[in-house]
Amino acid sequence: MRLTRLFFILLAFNCHGQSPTDNEPTGRAIICLTYDDAIESQLYVAIPQLDSMGLKATFFLNSIRGSTEAFGIGEPSVLGWKKAAQNGHELGNHTLFHPCPTEIGWQKEIAIESYSMDKLLREIELTNQFLNVLEEKSKIRAYAFPCNNTIVGGQDYSNKLREKKIVSYARWGGPDKTIIYNFATLNPMKVPSWLVSKGTTLHELIDFAKAVKSKGKMGVYQFHGIGSPLFTVSPTVHRQFLEYLKSNQADYWVTTFSSAMDYVTSKWKK
Numbered sequence: 281m282r283l284t285r286l287f288f289i290l291l292a293f294n295c296h297g298q299s300p301t302d303n304e305p306t307g308r309a310i311i312c313l314t315y316d317d318a319i320e321s322q323l324y325v326a327i328p329q330l331d332s333m334g335l336k337a338t339f340f341l342n343s344i345r346g347s348t349e350a351f352g353i354g355e356p357s358v359l360g361w362k363k364a365a366q367n368g369h370e371l372g373n374h375t376l377f378h379p380c381p382t383e384i385g386w387q388k389e390i391a392i393e394s395y396s397m398d399k400l401l402r403e404i405e406l407t408n409q410f411l412n413v414l415e416e417k418s419k420i421r422a423y424a425f426p427c428n429n430t431i432v433g434g435q436d437y438s439n440k441l442r443e444k445k446i447v448s449y450a451r452w453g454g455p456d457k458t459i460i461y462n463f464a465t466l467n468p469m470k471v472p473s474w475l476v477s478k479g480t481t482l483h484e485l486i487d488f489a490k491a492v493k494s495k496g497k498m499g500v501y502q503f504h505g506i507g508s509p510l511f512t513v514s515p516t517v518h519r520q521f522l523e524y525l526k527s528n529q530a531d532y533w534v535t536t537f538s539s540a541m542d543y544v545t546s547k548w549k550k
């Protein structure tokens with residue numbers, strides 16, 4: 281009886297005496313939960329759910345409201361995102377003004393077609409500075425392409441981001457439910473993700489995680505609203521999915537996008 285118990289305790293810890301929640305997947309599939317556009321429901325629904333289960337995620341922020349009309353009262357989004365960063369969530373760069381192509385409905389004046397490469401890169405650098413002020417940490421940030429579009433002025437700018445070392449890694453969209461099979465061929469400036477569409481079910485969310493575990497190595501979820509507009513996923517479905525991941529930590533390493541990519545790129549150096 282005692283030996284059986286000891287066996288299970290040993291299973292739960294690796295040879296360094298660390299629990300499976302530490303900074304290595306140790307045979308588990310890597311799962312990154314990412315959330316775009318600094319949507320309010322992420323602050324009020326997604327983050328409390330994540331925090332209640334001790335899970336860390338990545339939030340790609342574009343411009344947020346900076347002040348209130350009430351004298352001396354902090355803007356909830358400023359306070360909320362600061363707190364999220366303090367709690368170990370990652371704040372990533374999603375540009376300031378979120379330019380996207382006119383062909384998917386963007387107004388001409390704010391569309392990517394109104395940008396030069398130089399203007400876009402300056403905006404991304406500015407967003408790094410804004411996030412560094414918000415989080416009070418100086419670092420090069422991970423990036424997510426607005427609308428998963430990598431083209432400006434007819435050129436793919438993911439290469440420029442790499443050349444100029446403006447961002448550390450970049451998350452892209454890519455084909456639906458793309459699983460990362462091979463770290464050696466993964467472009468860190470175009471990491472594919474699954475854009476989770478409106479009304480996605482718990483079953484679909486779990487199925488993708490299971491497919492990553494059985495066939496591949498890493499899967500990146502791209503969420504938007506959790507209970508509020510924009511590719512809305514129900515708060516109940518989101519919470520149940522987190523519960524599934526939490527209760528299957530022996531199979532999944534749920535971590536921030538940058539932690540996952542630090543791990544992936546560290547493997548290349550060996």
Ligand SMILES: [Zn+2]
Pocket residue numbers: 316317374378425426427
């Ligand atoms: Zn976006």
